[in-house]
Amino acid sequence: RKEVEQDPGPFNVPEGATVAFNCTYSNSASQSxxxxxxxxxxxxxxxxxxxxxxxxxxxxxxxxxxxxxYISLLIRDSKxxxxxxxxxxxxxxxxxxxxxxxxxxxxxxxxx
Amino acid sequence: DVKVTxxxxxxxxxxxxxxxxxxxxxMDHENxxxxxxxxxxxxxLIYFSYDVKMKEKGDIPEGYSVSREKKERFSLxxxxxxTNQTSMYLCASSLTQPDTQYFGPGTRLTVL
Numbered sequence: 001r002k003e004v005e006q007d008p009g010p011f012n013v014p015e016g017a018t019v020a021f022n023c024t025y026s027n028s029a030s031q032s033x034x035x036x037x038x039x040x041x042x043x044x045x046x047x048x049x050x051x052x053x054x055x056x057x058x059x060x061x062x063x064x065x066x067x068x069x070y071i072s073l074l075i076r077d078s079k080x081x082x083x084x085x086x087x088x089x090x091x092x093x094x095x096x097x098x099x100x101x102x103x104x105x106x107x108x109x110x111x112x
Numbered sequence: 113d114v115k116v117t118x119x120x121x122x123x124x125x126x127x128x129x130x131x132x133x134x135x136x137x138x139m140d141h142e143n144x145x146x147x148x149x150x151x152x153x154x155x156x157l158i159y160f161s162y163d164v165k166m167k168e169k170g171d172i173p174e175g176y177s178v179s180r181e182k183k184e185r186f187s188l189x190x191x192x193x194x195t196n197q198t199s200m201y202l203c204a205s206s207l208t209q210p211d212t213q214y215f216g217p218g219t220r221l222t223v224l
Contacts, residue, residue, distance in 0.1 A: 008152075034212070043202060043215035044155070087155070099170065100213060102147075104154035 001026050004103040006088050012109045017078050021106045023071045023088030032091040033064055035073050038105065039084045047073075047086070078110045115139070116216035118203055124222045131190040133219050135203030143206045144186035145213060146170075146178060148199040155202065161186055193223045 006023045013019050025033075033050035048055065050062040050071050061074040071088055088103035119134035137144065145160040147170075157170030159178040167178050175197060179187045186205075190197055200220050204213040 043217055045215070046212045049212075099157055099160065102155040104152065 002103075003027065003101045004088055004090050006103040006106045008104060008106060010107040010109050012111060013078055015078060015080060015110055015112055017110075018074065018076045019078055019108060020075075021073045021086055021088075021108075023073075023103055023106075025069050025071070025088075025090045025101075027090070027093065028066070028069060029093035030090045031094055033062075033071050034089040034091075034100070035060075035062055035071075036087040036089055036102070037084045038087060044087055044102075075108075078108075080110050080112070083108055083110045116203060116205055116214050118201075118216040118219050120219050121217060122220050122222075124224065125190075125193050126224050127194060129193050129223075131193050131221065131223075133188040133190075133201055133203075133221070135186045135188070135205075135216055136184055137186075137205040137214070138184065139205065139207070139214070140183065141205035141207050141214075142183075143208075143211075143213075144180065145204040145206075146176075146186065146188045147202045147204065148172070148197075149202055149218075150199050158188065193221075195223050197221065198223045 003026050035047040036044040037047040038044040050064045054063040059076045063072045085105040085107045087105045090101050116137045143162050146158045147155045149155050156172050161167045161180040177189045202218045203216040206213045
């Protein structure tokens, strides 16, 4: 089983739609969780951290379910500029070092 | 604003050549990382370093070595390039562990 698994997509949605991505991770003791965004031919950049209580940043909401070992990202009122690949990222347990494990990404295409 | 730079955006080398990829960060970050990114495989960690002259193997270190003589600079070395090392190479840095990683723009290496 992969350490971090994501549906590769692509998710093709119309502008204004709400879209949700899920990600599952295998190590129940994982410490920290993130969503990164990667535009075509560009480097990954942090979109948001994911907290146990859930967190929101404008149109983006991230949630963590430790019991089921999954992380979600919800994008409301999607824009053309949201088209990108979204990477789910998980850190090791405390004391496990500073490696991050990246999922292979979910591709989103927002269309007119 | 954190800046991570990489020595080349595109590089073409021949099989058997020695290849140096350089990465420089300007934020006094302790941790630096080298990844390669391939379609369908995502980001895979090659080596990382948490201090000057310190290095640790990532998930796929075979065929690579690294050097960190100064805090701001982390070099990836391909001792004898092979065609299966054709890939996008991404450098990243972070302040603490685990924490947000900031990526450079990447070097697309082609080995002929």
